[in-house]
Amino acid sequence: MPAAAAVWGVSYAAVEVTWAAAGTTVQWKEHSAYAPAVQLLLAALALLAGAACLAGTRTLARPGRVVVATALGIALPVFVVGTNGLPIYFVTLVTLSGVESATGLAQVLLNTAGAALLLLVGLSYRRRLRGDCPRCGQPHAGAADGPLAHPAASRAPRRTRVTVYLLMCGLLPWAGTKTVWTLGGNALGIAGEDWQRMSSADASGPAKATASAGIDVTVLAAMVGIFLLLGLLYAWGQVFPRWTLFLAGRRVPRLLPLIPAWLTGVPLAMYGVFLTIMAPLIAVGVLPAIKPSPPFTSSSGVTWFVEFGGLAFGGLGIGLVVAARSYAARTRPVCASAGGGAGASTPAVNPG
Structure with a gap:
């Protein structure tokens, strides 16, 4: 490295x-x-x-x-x-x-x-x-390039799960508003028809296809993030479940969920916190109001949507960071020479 x-x-x-x-x-x-x-x-x-x-x-x-x-x-x-x-x-x-x-x-x-x-x-x-093994982080004698012992699959502690669930709730105002628009309803002073017309002007084929089914493509992307979150919290994110067919029962490579979680979680958290703080400052006049542009018809509507976006991106981003931290701690392998082999093994059962 x-x-x-x-x-x-x-x-x-x-x-x-x-x-x-x-x-x-x-x-x-x-x-x-x-x-x-x-x-x-x-x-x-x-x-x-x-x-x-x-x-x-x-x-x-x-x-x-x-x-x-x-x-x-x-x-x-x-x-x-x-x-x-x-x-x-x-x-x-x-x-x-x-x-x-x-x-x-x-x-x-x-x-x-x-x-x-x-x-x-x-x-x-x-x-x-600190005198620890640079590879596994545990103090032990011998080389740091031997076999690794992996812990058994486990779910995140209850406190971590509750925290992540609460953070995921931040998606509801943003996703709900976009879904209302996609289905043709009115929200924040914007008519669904106006939103659909503006959003479809530069939309790609996949975006138009999901919109025709009543699903905004960015909401669909957020659902992918929720799927990643659940995998980080539960045992099926460590051992491939039955519905993965040929991979069922095999250990999930540790970095497979961690890399996308860190790479998307940290930037989303920073961006979401920025928006969450910016919207109230605009509302009280500390920052200048955002000039509305179509399909938005008022500065207040833009401000509310900025706040909704901040809660959504911040909640999802911080949730990914919290879940990834728990996943990294629960799945951390140790060098076999560190004595971590006792009680640590790759699960042979399929948790479903």
Whole structure:
């Protein structure tokens, strides 16, 4: 991972410097682009983070360890924030709606790769400093590349499940409003016919097909997120259930649900919290009101929908983070040499 992170740092810096020198527009949000100075700063930070990852593989004195930890501690949040647009790009790609900015998508993917690598390197480095195995996190003698012992399948604790269920309720106002519009009803001062006409103007074939069945495509994407959430909470997310046919009874690769959960959960949580805070500030006049554009007919309708979106995205995102944290803890394998084999095994039964 440190070597991969160093390669990413050099590649990232090369791309950013090239874009800055060529004056390429790299979108970071609607109607806004990265300034060349920001791109050069990100390039320098990526190089610093890559160098810190390589330095962390050596035995360092205390000042060196502080420098490595500081570099990773500064770089990781920056590139995590840079993943913010990933869920939006995912929805547009899945629905065949087209990519608004190819360079913006490339930037988000580069940030995501960097954030993932830096997180893994930082976790491994922290474990080594504590004297634990950098691979499984447990203290044990011997190499860290032997066989792994996997725990038995289990569901999340009751407190975690209740927390996630409450967070999922944040989807109801947003999904309900969109479903009313899709079915032709009126909500927030918007007629269903107006919403359908505006949304179908640039909609792709799949989006139009789901809308004809009364299902908004973004609500359908949220349902996929709910399915992922349930898999993270229950045992069938660790062992393939009966309805998966040929895979039934096999252990689910640990990263199969964790990677999409982290990659979508963190950006959704940040975006949702931002919207949830922004809407009340607009309502009380701290921030300027949003000028309505069709099909919205009033600023209050836009503000309410922003709040609904914040509750939905924030609830789903935070729920994914909470569920993924529980799943990661419940499924963490340990090196067999750490003595974790006792009571830890790959379940042979099918939990259904």
